[in-house]
């Protein structure tokens with residue numbers, strides 16, 4: 024790849040010279056040199072990064088061992104196997120003791136209500152983590168045990184995950200927007216012995232009674248003969264005693280005055296976090312873990328409808344998230360970094376917790392929502408904390424674009440240096456709004472492509488080095504080798520479009536699907552032997568830039584969150600009136616994609632507005648609010664092949680009112696098509 028001179032699809036954007044001067048990777052040439060080094064001698068390249076961390080014992084064997092080719096045997100990836108370390112020790116103790124960052128703020132916490140704030144330093148965080156790690160040990164938690172975490176965006180969430188890491192327990196965080204069914208399913212799949220949650224929290228002005236949902240999940244687990252032994256509950260609602268250091272001097276709104284009695288309690292299982300912490304010792308020796316020991320499980324949607332427990336391990340994940348954070352955000356010690364993602368997703372794991380803390384960064388941890396209490400909230404927070412690096416999702420940008428320039432301009436954004444996006448392809452219009460208005464034409468945008476499975480950024484610009492094209496994730500990060508394959512598995516050179524795959528591992532690639540290695544192998548390595556298959560389509564332009572075109576499997580991306588069509592279909596068919604359901608993705612101006620559902624009713628059932636509402640509620644209850652369908656259409660018949668396979672390609676076109684159906688010769692009964700077109704929902708298309 025040469026330094027591109029001009030963009031074929033529009034203007035090329037470059038970082039301002041002052042940003043380049045101080046940058047870790049100041050030029051495109053420098054990026055290329057480092058990239059080549061990372062491929063020529065990975066052990067040396069990653070070994071240098073690993074040296075910045077503390078290793079109790081070093082690895083005596085090979086730095087990397089792997090097999091990516093299913094025809095040659097089991098798929099596996101091992102980085103520094105035999106070396107031992109502890110990621111919690113590295114991001115807290117090492118930063119406090121060796122790097123003297125004890126007094127540095129780790130997090131500015133900004134609550135849902137403006138004025139509800141606190142901050143916590145590295146030493147204070149270490150202390151809390153040690154205490155809670157001791158609490159877990161006292162509860163009998165041992166290395167390798169799985170702990171489920173179902174919490175709002177509060178400091179205790181970070182404390183809980185790091186305490187697990189400290190004692191070698193494996194955390195499985197479930198996003199607090201998921202339903203009781205989803206939580207139960209994840210607890211069962213990973214056989215978690217303990218759940219950590221909170222009484223509740225406010226999302227804007229809506230109260231979420233988290234403990235209530237957690238109780239339902241625990242009840243369901245019990246019914247499935249898996250009683251979870253303990254549930255530790257943070258008392259978050261109505262608290263005024265943010266005692267980490269600086270409590271807010273504004274008293275919380277009266278609606279927050281919650282009573283203990285409102286929290287459903289089961290004395291056999293439930294324990295208050297604050298009571299356990301009161302007596303916990305402040306010293307806690309870390310458990311030394313093998314580099315390849317499991318660090319966490321994080322569930323992501325699977326095309327069969329059953330979520331996959333993506334497993335990441337200690338050593339590789341630590342060095343890759345640390346390195347990507349440093350280079351992709353061009354991190355410097357004086358930065359104030361803010362990632363708006365929830366810790367319940369991979370972005371919150373890698374770039375709100377592990378990556379920034381590994382670098383000793385100061386971050387903002389935001390509990391609230393972009394539109395609450397007003398549409399300027401994000402810009403106000405940027406101004407308040409003088410945020411320098413800001414990382415959010417295209418769906419958030421599109422949402423805020425609707426309100427025009429005024430709410431943005433109301434606040435000062437001079438502190439900003441680098442902007443980032445993640446989660447889905449960003450449309451050039453949103454990119455330009457972000458660049459021109461939010462960043463005042465002076466902040467490069469890092470459009471980071473990656474997945475729960477990749478653990479960290481795999482295609483991304485480096486802010487000072489990479490000339491940007493709006494909408495392109497540009498080039499591979501160090502150590503990452505992408506390729507584009509055609510349907511037959513042939514690698515395409517030059518300008519091309521096809522399946523995005525990776526040819527070799529990088530340190531934070533997932534190691535397995537929890538409890539189901541075969542599913543890991545078939546999902547990611549079977550289609551094209553020798554390659555990791557992302558499931559995304561991709562284009563490479565004449566300058567070598569990569570452009571993600573979206574999912575090419577049965578997955579859809581709603582507001583940056585992956586859902587499988589099968590997951591939603593199985594929720595819909597649980598309704599007594601529904602015989603069959605087919606779900607497709609449909610374009611949405613803010614969410615990127617949304618759900619368009621076709622339902623075939625059982626004989627004698629009537630399709631009407633109240634049924635539609637019931638079905639929407641059912642999906643919310645089974646999966647969570649992110650999966651709420653936008654459209655539900657009556658489909659007396661579905662387009663099927665003679666072998667009975669639903670032709671979703673045709674359904675997508677019907678949803679879009681696109682009459683160009685292409686080849687429909689394999690369709691068993693073409694008559695259903697006319698009927699489906701006439702029953703379409705009003706989508707504005």
Ligand code: WTA
Pocket residue numbers: 323368369370444445446447448449470471472473474475476496557558559571573574580583584585
């Ligand atoms: C999509 C989120 C285009 C993609 C970190 C991927 C993107 C899926 C981008 C993973 C991007 C993520 N440009 N598409 N910059 N980032 N995606 O596992 O389809 O929640 O496969 O991880 O999001 O979603 P996940």
